[in-house]
Amino acid sequence: MKSIIRIVLLSLGLTTLCTAEDTKKTYIIGLIGDSTVASTYGWGPAFAEQFNDQAKVLNYAKNGATLDSLSKKLDELIKLKPDFVLIQFGHNDMKRYDANAYSRKLKDYVARVKKSGAKPIVLSSVTRRVFDHNGKISPQIFHNDRTLPAFAKAARAVAIDAVVPFIDLNSISIEHHNAIGPEASAAYNFDKDDRTHFSPKGAKAIADIILMELKTAVPELAPCLKR
Numbered sequence: 001m002k003s004i005i006r007i008v009l010l011s012l013g014l015t016t017l018c019t020a021e022d023t024k025k026t027y028i029i030g031l032i033g034d035s036t037v038a039s040t041y042g043w044g045p046a047f048a049e050q051f052n053d054q055a056k057v058l059n060y061a062k063n064g065a066t067l068d069s070l071s072k073k074l075d076e077l078i079k080l081k082p083d084f085v086l087i088q089f090g091h092n093d094m095k096r097y098d099a100n101a102y103s104r105k106l107k108d109y110v111a112r113v114k115k116s117g118a119k120p121i122v123l124s125s126v127t128r129r130v131f132d133h134n135g136k137i138s139p140q141i142f143h144n145d146r147t148l149p150a151f152a153k154a155a156r157a158v159a160i161d162a163v164v165p166f167i168d169l170n171s172i173s174i175e176h177h178n179a180i181g182p183e184a185s186a187a188y189n190f191d192k193d194d195r196t197h198f199s200p201k202g203a204k205a206i207a208d209i210i211l212m213e214l215k216t217a218v219p220e221l222a223p224c225l226k227r
Contacts, residue, residue: 027055027224030077030118032070032109033088036126037061041190041197043126046207055224058082066093067105074109078116084218085113088169090125090155091196094146103154110162121218122159124152124170126206129195131182137174149174165217172209 029051031037037044038061048057060077062070067089077085087109093102106122113120125148132138139147152170159166177185188202189195198206215222 028082029057030082030085031059031061033061034065034091035063037088043203043206046203051224052226082118084119086121088123090151094142099150099154106158121165122155123167124155126169127173129185136178167213
């Protein structure tokens with residue numbers, strides 16, 4: 001009799017353990033953006049490496065991408081039913097249209113992600129590492145008035161209006177590089193003269209900054225991080 005009771009209790013214990021294991025929440029995290037996010041020399045791969053087996057990162061970013069050019073890729077990503085989609089555009093968009101057009105296109109991305117049931121997370125663009133004579137970041141200007149900080153303001157407004165998380169990566173990365181200076185920042189360059197894309201060291205540093213912000217912006221993802 002005692003043996004039967006022991007077997008039953010063990011069985012119940014195993015059932016409880018399996019149920020807890022089966023119901024452990026896992027997440028799919030989508031990334032979409034330009035080359036500063038993409039797998040070639042963006043921060044995306046370093047970001048993905050920091051997650052444990054409770055999360056899978058799908059990187060749909062592409063070199064040279066704009067919000068226009070990756071619209072169909074967003075549809076492909078949405079079909080995979082991600083829980084979260086991090087959206088970071090601006091570097092190439094600012095060469096083609098102004099902040100108002102960028103805002104409209106970004107709103108469309110956010111609306112489509114929300115409609116799919118996923119949670120959009122808007123990021124402003126990571127800064128280019130161009131310094132002035134005082135050793136401080138000097139934002140590049142395209143077509144007289146287009147700068148990444150101006151596009152960052154537009155991204156913030158879109159996120160606020162849509163009530164979705166926003167990570168001001170532009171401002172945070174500017175502060176970071178102003179703090180460490182041009183010499184240390186040069187170690188982030190993909191090659192000697194590339195002040196936009198990342199070496200492995202640069203990609204990890206930017207990914208760490210994003211993950212630190214993500215813990216606050218989306219706390220439910222914190223258990224999915226390795227540290």
